Amino acid sequence: MSKLLEVQDLHTRFHTTEGVVRAVDGISYDVSEGETVAIVGESGCGKSVGAMSILRLIPKPPGEIVEGSRILFAGEDLLSMDDDRIRHIRGGQISMVFQEPMTSLNPVLTIGLQLTETMMLHLGLDQAAADRRAIELLEMVGIGEAERRLRQYPHHFSGGMRQRVMIALALSCRPRLIIADEPTTALDVTIQAQILELMRTLTHQMGVALIIITHNLGVVARYAERVIVMYAGKIVETGTAEQIYHRPRHPYTIGLLKSVPRMDMARGKRLQPIEGQPPDLTRLGEGCPYRPRCAWAEDRCERSTPALENVGEGQIAACFNHRALADKESLAV
Amino acid sequence: MNAPTHASTAFEHSPPHEPVAGESLLEVRDLKKHFPVVEGVVFQRAVGQVKAVDGVSFSIRKGETLGLVGESGCGKTTTGRCVLQLERPTSGEIVFDGVNLEELPDQELIAWRRKIQVIFQDPYSSLNPRMKIGTMLDEPMRIHGIESNPSRRRRRIAELLEICGLPEKFADRYPHEMSGGQRQRVGIARALSLNPEFIVCDEAVSALDVSIQAQVINLLEDLRHEFDLTYLFIAHDLSVVHHLCNRVAVMYLGKIVELADSKELFGNPMHPYTKALLSAVPIPDPVVEAKRAHQTLKGEVPSPMNPPPGCVFHPRCQLAVEGCSRSEPELRELRPGHWVACTQVS
Ligand SMILES: Nc1ncnc2c1ncn2[C@@H]1O[C@H](COP(=O)(O)OP(=O)(O)OP(=O)(O)O)[C@@H](O)[C@H]1O
Ligand SMILES: Nc1ncnc2c1ncn2[C@@H]1O[C@H](COP(=O)(O)OP(=O)(O)OP(=O)(O)O)[C@@H](O)[C@H]1O
Ligand SMILES: [Mg+2]
Ligand SMILES: [Mg+2]
Numbered sequence: 001m002s003k004l005l006e007v008q009d010l011h012t013r014f015h016t017t018e019g020v021v022r023a024v025d026g027i028s029y030d031v032s033e034g035e036t037v038a039i040v041g042e043s044g045c046g047k048s049v050g051a052m053s054i055l056r057l058i059p060k061p062p063g064e065i066v067e068g069s070r071i072l073f074a075g076e077d078l079l080s081m082d083d084d085r086i087r088h089i090r091g092g093q094i095s096m097v098f099q100e101p102m103t104s105l106n107p108v109l110t111i112g113l114q115l116t117e118t119m120m121l122h123l124g125l126d127q128a129a130a131d132r133r134a135i136e137l138l139e140m141v142g143i144g145e146a147e148r149r150l151r152q153y154p155h156h157f158s159g160g161m162r163q164r165v166m167i168a169l170a171l172s173c174r175p176r177l178i179i180a181d182e183p184t185t186a187l188d189v190t191i192q193a194q195i196l197e198l199m200r201t202l203t204h205q206m207g208v209a210l211i212i213i214t215h216n217l218g219v220v221a222r223y224a225e226r227v228i229v230m231y232a233g234k235i236v237e238t239g240t241a242e243q244i245y246h247r248p249r250h251p252y253t254i255g256l257l258k259s260v261p262r263m264d265m266a267r268g269k270r271l272q273p274i275e276g277q278p279p280d281l282t283r284l285g286e287g288c289p290y291r292p293r294c295a296w297a298e299d300r301c302e303r304s305t306p307a308l309e310n311v312g313e314g315q316i317a318a319c320f321n322h323r324a325l326a327d328k329e330s331l332a333v
Numbered sequence: 334m335n336a337p338t339h340a341s342t343a344f345e346h347s348p349p350h351e352p353v354a355g356e357s358l359l360e361v362r363d364l365k366k367h368f369p370v371v372e373g374v375v376f377q378r379a380v381g382q383v384k385a386v387d388g389v390s391f392s393i394r395k396g397e398t399l400g401l402v403g404e405s406g407c408g409k410t411t412t413g414r415c416v417l418q419l420e421r422p423t424s425g426e427i428v429f430d431g432v433n434l435e436e437l438p439d440q441e442l443i444a445w446r447r448k449i450q451v452i453f454q455d456p457y458s459s460l461n462p463r464m465k466i467g468t469m470l471d472e473p474m475r476i477h478g479i480e481s482n483p484s485r486r487r488r489r490i491a492e493l494l495e496i497c498g499l500p501e502k503f504a505d506r507y508p509h510e511m512s513g514g515q516r517q518r519v520g521i522a523r524a525l526s527l528n529p530e531f532i533v534c535d536e537a538v539s540a541l542d543v544s545i546q547a548q549v550i551n552l553l554e555d556l557r558h559e560f561d562l563t564y565l566f567i568a569h570d571l572s573v574v575h576h577l578c579n580r581v582a583v584m585y586l587g588k589i590v591e592l593a594d595s596k597e598l599f600g601n602p603m604h605p606y607t608k609a610l611l612s613a614v615p616i617p618d619p620v621v622e623a624k625r626a627h628q629t630l631k632g633e634v635p636s637p638m639n640p641p642p643g644c645v646f647h648p649r650c651q652l653a654v655e656g657c658s659r660s661e662p663e664l665r666e667l668r669p670g671h672w673v674a675c676t677q678v679s
Binding site: 014016018040041042043044048099144145151158159160161164182185187188189190191192193194197215216217218219220221222241242245246255256257259260261262263264267270271272273274277280 | 372402403404405406407410498500502510511512513514515536539540541542543544545546547548550551554569570571572573575576595596599609610611613614615616617618619620621622627629630635636638639
């Protein structure tokens with residue numbers, strides 16, 4: 001499979017009165033055509049900022065994508081192309097489902113108008129064809145009575161329905177890459193399953209690539225081929241879903257897996273969250289950012305930052321102790 | 334008519350008010366909320382009604398957490414908003430601590446409002462974008478007279494932020510300067526700031542990543558024990574509901590279709606909709622997932638404007654028989670404390 005997206009040493013910062021927030025601090029990964037990649041990690045670790053950087057949706061100022069970062073889409077550098085070209089790609093070849101649907105739907109326009117407008121623009125459809133496709137799309141995402149629904153405004157929809165409208169919008173222009181930021185957190189499990197199955201069909205049958213940002217490790221387990229684990233603006237581990245779940249090599253990944261409530265386990269047990277706070281992104285110094293919360297931390301973790309290294313079969317982790325962790329078979333459970 | 338097979342008739346028409354012993358803090362009786370559906374821009378006319386909530390009854394004991402789950406659009410948020418008095422019910426009663434909130438004069442309602450707080454689904458739209466977090470937490474405490482001394486209020490804000498896992502200096506930030514999960518925790522801090530007795534948590538932890546989610550879940554449990562808080566916990570994530578709730582009510586299209594003790598509901602679901610719901614929950618383990626059979630619900634989510642006749646679930650139900658499209662099943666107590674609205678299970 002050929003590479004569709006290549007993110008190379010991406011740094012995104014915010015200049016604030018408190019100092020420089022290093023929201024994304026040098027991440028590199030790529031996504032092949034038709035591949036589903038999940039990005040997981042603690043709240044505030046830079047997942048959304050990283051995704052929005054791809055489409056250059058970072059407000060500037062205070063945001064800044066640092067010189068030297070490169071993001072190639074089908075070989076073309078998204079960061080250096082002119083504004084017209086990126087606007088054409090945005091919503092066309094790359095579409096995005098945002099974390100908070102109310103911020104990206106226009107409250108004073110009907111759902112129908114918002115759907116058809118982009119299709120007329122990007123696909124060159126006439127009104128009648130756009131209307132037909134809009135109805136099709138709403139039905140695809142499980143919204144009944146689509147024709148009537150098109151005439152309604154966002155506030156007439158429940159939270160989950162708005163999210164599905166966003167997904168319909170994202171699919172509307174036949175994108176090659178969909179970036180979905182928490183696409184299903186607002187959805188109940190049955191619709192979630194339906195939407196994710198729909199996305200899976202798209203990725204498998206039409207070769208659409210999908211980057212899915214989610215907190216739901218169950219969703220990751222079911223749908224992702226590859227998993228990227230982020231911590232404090234950096235990638236700390238990547239691997240196949242099975243590698244990540246069954247032989248994690250980074251202490252943060254292990255902590256993450258331990259803190260999930262699972263329906264297939266006894267209830268009433270206290271959850272084991274990762275103790276402590278995520279680091280202050282304005283004060284990231286030398287050393288592993290996870291060190292203050294890490295049970296395996298040693299002196300060297302304070303002195304230098306562990307680099308990502310191959311820990312076997314394509315799995316990559318940034319921990320000095322990954323070998324020691326590998327020996328402890330029972331860690332993930 | 335489909336005669337109920339096992340339940341005694343005594344239970345048949347009494348909604349599940351007191352399935353468990355203990356003093357109930359909140360009672361919702363036959364709650365209905367119908368929204369008019371209007372069309373037209375200049376000349377608006379009502380073309381129908383959305384029966385967002387259509388005859389829901391439940392009670393919550395003091396110190397208990399009741400989970401409310403169900404498909405998107407089934408009326409969970411609307412139920413919560415009615416409890417919060419943010420929405421005027423079409424009919425039905427909401428009794429809090431023995432007082433019918435509908436009958437309270439506006440002035441007294443304000444004092445009661447403090448006791449019932451909410452943590453919302455969409456943190457972005459519920460936080461004022463032009464207000465710093467500190468001000469947002471300060472104002473309600475001042476208005477409700479929780480603390481009159483400004484410097485003590487400041488200390489309390491720092492404390493609240495810390496309880497919710499946020500650094501003190503976030504008091505000077507605006508909502509857009511935070512991540513989604515950080516905003517969600519501001520919502521929790523705000524709800525806690527007024528020393529509430531009852532909190533409606535509407536998707537309160539769904540925007541949080543799992544490790545912070547675990548902290549917040551533990552936090553909600555600690556607060557419950559410490560301050561004897563009572564929660565109505567609305568959520569899609571059934572694993573979280575399983576973990577946190579004492580009892581769970583399952584809603585479908587404006588109605589409660591099953592209500593039981595958490596252990597009983599997850600261990601022995603009876604309503605076909607609940608069964609489908611549970612099978613759709615992904616388990617965080619790719620090996621387990623690959624082996625699981627997934628039963629996806631067939632068919633469209635019906636419109637609450639034109640709900641199907643009889644049992645609202647029948648068009649998608651595997652057990653449906655002829656009678657299901659004719660008469661609406663009552664909630665019946667099939668096992669102690671386990672209420673099910675289906676004529677085909679026993
Ligand atoms: N406009 C801004 N000004 C200052 N800091 C910002 C701004 N936008 C984001 N940040 C910071 O950048 C960091 C990364 O934010 P981001 O939204 O990418 O987090 P996330 O990983 O998506 O978290 P979540 O899971 O909670 O959505 C956070 O610490 C956030 O506070
Ligand atoms: N102000 C309103 N006017 C008209 N219809 C409304 C209004 N508010 C809600 N509805 C409708 O009422 C139904 C129930 O909505 P509600 O928000 O309670 O669902 P929910 O169970 O919370 O869904 P979700 O899980 O997606 O948040 C939906 O069909 C919705 O479209
Ligand atoms: Mg985010
Ligand atoms: Mg809701």
